[in-house]
Amino acid sequence: xxxxxxxxxxxxxxxxxxxSQPQLRLxxxxxxxxxxxxxxxxxxxxxxxxxxxxxxxxxxxDTLIPEGMGAPGQVYTISRGKSGMIGAFRLExxxxxxxxxxxxxxxGSDRDCKESTNTAFNFLKANGNRISGSISTTMRDYIxxxxxxxxxxxxxxxxxxxxIALCSIxxxxxxxxxxxxxGEISISGTILKVDELANSLQVCLDSGAKxxxxxxxxxxxxxxxxxxxxxxxxxxxYSSAEDAVFKALGVE
Numbered sequence: 001x002x003x004x005x006x007x008x009x010x011x012x013x014x015x016x017x018x019x020s021q022p023q024l025r026l027x028x029x030x031x032x033x034x035x036x037x038x039x040x041x042x043x044x045x046x047x048x049x050x051x052x053x054x055x056x057x058x059x060x061x062d063t064l065i066p067e068g069m070g071a072p073g074q075v076y077t078i079s080r081g082k083s084g085m086i087g088a089f090r091l092e093x094x095x096x097x098x099x100x101x102x103x104x105x106x107x108g109s110d111r112d113c114k115e116s117t118n119t120a121f122n123f124l125k126a127n128g129n130r131i132s133g134s135i136s137t138t139m140r141d142y143i144x145x146x147x148x149x150x151x152x153x154x155x156x157x158x159x160x161x162x163x164i165a166l167c168s169i170x171x172x173x174x175x176x177x178x179x180x181x182x183g184e185i186s187i188s189g190t191i192l193k194v195d196e197l198a199n200s201l202q203v204c205l206d207s208g209a210k211x212x213x214x215x216x217x218x219x220x221x222x223x224x225x226x227x228x229x230x231x232x233x234x235x236x237x238y239s240s241a242e243d244a245v246f247k248a249l250g251v252e
Contacts, residue, residue, distance in 0.1 A: 063208030073169030082153025098141025112156030
């Protein structure tokens, strides 16, 4: 069908991107000078992320959320994009020695997206020790690349998936396999229920998710979802931002 054909065209595009990576390492500044060491460091981190991402996309066949364990810092979330449609988004993360910088790629100049990712980093700085004493927001730099997998416009609901991605890369621990993250957290860390739960779960199913991380506040809405759709998943409920991180990473 049309969607499968589009996915196969995407695969060819990914293969082209992989083969063009050596040329990207030769780029220079606008004035023709070589990149500074800081620019080279960021470029290398982004190319590593892109390589891992492209390889995982190519291995993933025709599902957006592939089988098997992903890399630490890789998170899939389902939510409403800028166009109003519900779709799948992927986060890919890198951690480097540094002094606490948080860089984001793939968001453009969208203010809502940047604010929600700032919410996650600020929450981690304030509460990281409640998750793990080994997470540092002062001795490490973090880079997350955000991808809109279905071209529906980036979602502004990125605080919870970003928090999970940051903790995953910081701890070197991948999320549980075939997991889709639903829900969001506010600036204060309050969990927010999922809009249009039935439609969101349908997109989870279509994207290849087998496990769904869901806020406990959305449990009451499961009655609005067809039973066969609910039965397609292992639903994992969380009651706080920290609880969501532990459950996403498979920590009991």
